[in-house]
Amino acid sequence: MSIQIQENLETFGFVGLGSMGGPMATNLSKSVDKLRVFDLAGTKERAPENALCCDSLEEIAASCNTLFLSLPDGSDVIQTVLELSNMKQTSCKTVIDTSTIGIDAVNQVQQVLDNSGITYLDCPVSGGQSGAKAGTLTFMVSGPENRFRELENILKSMSSNIFYLGEKCSQGQAMKLLNNFLSGTAMLATSEAYAFGINQGLDPEQMFKVLNVSTGVNSATLDKFPKQVASQQYAAGFSNTMMSKDVTLFRESVKKTKTLTTLGEMVQDFWERFSREEPDSDFTKIYPFVEKQNLKKT
Numbered sequence: 001m002s003i004q005i006q007e008n009l010e011t012f013g014f015v016g017l018g019s020m021g022g023p024m025a026t027n028l029s030k031s032v033d034k035l036r037v038f039d040l041a042g043t044k045e046r047a048p049e050n051a052l053c054c055d056s057l058e059e060i061a062a063s064c065n066t067l068f069l070s071l072p073d074g075s076d077v078i079q080t081v082l083e084l085s086n087m088k089q090t091s092c093k094t095v096i097d098t099s100t101i102g103i104d105a106v107n108q109v110q111q112v113l114d115n116s117g118i119t120y121l122d123c124p125v126s127g128g129q130s131g132a133k134a135g136t137l138t139f140m141v142s143g144p145e146n147r148f149r150e151l152e153n154i155l156k157s158m159s160s161n162i163f164y165l166g167e168k169c170s171q172g173q174a175m176k177l178l179n180n181f182l183s184g185t186a187m188l189a190t191s192e193a194y195a196f197g198i199n200q201g202l203d204p205e206q207m208f209k210v211l212n213v214s215t216g217v218n219s220a221t222l223d224k225f226p227k228q229v230a231s232q233q234y235a236a237g238f239s240n241t242m243m244s245k246d247v248t249l250f251r252e253s254v255k256k257t258k259t260l261t262t263l264g265e266m267v268q269d270f271w272e273r274f275s276r277e278e279p280d281s282d283f284t285k286i287y288p289f290v291e292k293q294n295l296k297k298t
Helices: 021-029 057-063 074-085 103-115 128-134 145-155 170-199 204-211 219-229 240-257 262-277 283-297
Strands: 012-015 036-038 066-069 094-097 119-122 137-142 159-166
Touching (some): 012 057, 021 066, 057 074, 066 074, 074 094, 094 103, 094 145, 103 119, 103 170, 103 240, 119 137, 119 170, 137 145, 137 170, 170 204, 170 219, 170 283, 204 219, 219 283, 240 283, 262 283
Parallel strands (some): 012 036, 012 066, 137 159
C-alpha cells in the first residue's frame, strides 16, 4: 500500500480507542477536520462515526502531524513511539500522550521522540469514563509550553480543566500519580469508615450528608459512594487493576525520591490484593471487598 505524507496543514490522529480513548476521540472529532483513528485491537468497531479509520500505525503517522495516544501502560506507549521513530515515512511532529505510564516510562518516551525530532507533551487525564464521554476531563500537561499553547484550544474539546505544570515532561505524570494515590487512599479509607457506620446502624444517606459538610469529605464521599456504592451500581468505568497499577507507579516513584511513604505501602498492598483476587473489577467494588475481609475476621 502506498502511503501519502501529509504536510503543512495541522492534522490530528488518535491512537487507542478503549474505554477512555474512544470517547475522547469522539469529542475531538467534533472539533477537528477529518480526525484519523487507529486501534490495534480493532479500529472500525471502535471509531467515532465521523472519523477516518486507519489500518496501521504507519498509515496514521503518515497522514497526521499531531498524534494523541491513549494506551494501557508504559510498555505499549514505548513500543508505539519506537515504531514511530523507525518509520521511513511519517508526518508526525507532535505526540500528546494521555496515558498514565509513570515517570520512568515518560523519560524513555521523551528520549526516543527527542532523538527523532518529535515534540512530546505528557498529558495524563483524570475524570474517568464519564468525564471522557462528557468532555469534562482534567488534563495535566507538561512539556514545551509554546506547543501546549498552540494546542490548548484543541484540548478544550475533551477537557473542562486544563493545567499546564511545567516544561519537564514527567511533571504531568507526577501530578497524575499523586492524584490517583490520593483517590485510591480515599476509596479505601471511606470503605472502612462506611463499613463501621453500617455496623453501628447509621443510615447511609445520612452518613454522606454529614461527611460532605464535615472534615471527612473527600472524592469518595462526594461522588463514588453515593453514586456507585450505595446504589450498588459499581460502574465508575475504572478498574481495580488500573488503580493498582497507578498506586504502584506512585510508590515506585516515591521510593526513588526518598520522600516519606508510610501510608503508601499499606494502600498499595491492599489494591494489589483486591486486583489479584478480583481482577478487572470496577474500582468502586473495593467496598464489598473490604466487607469480605471483615467477615473473614469474625
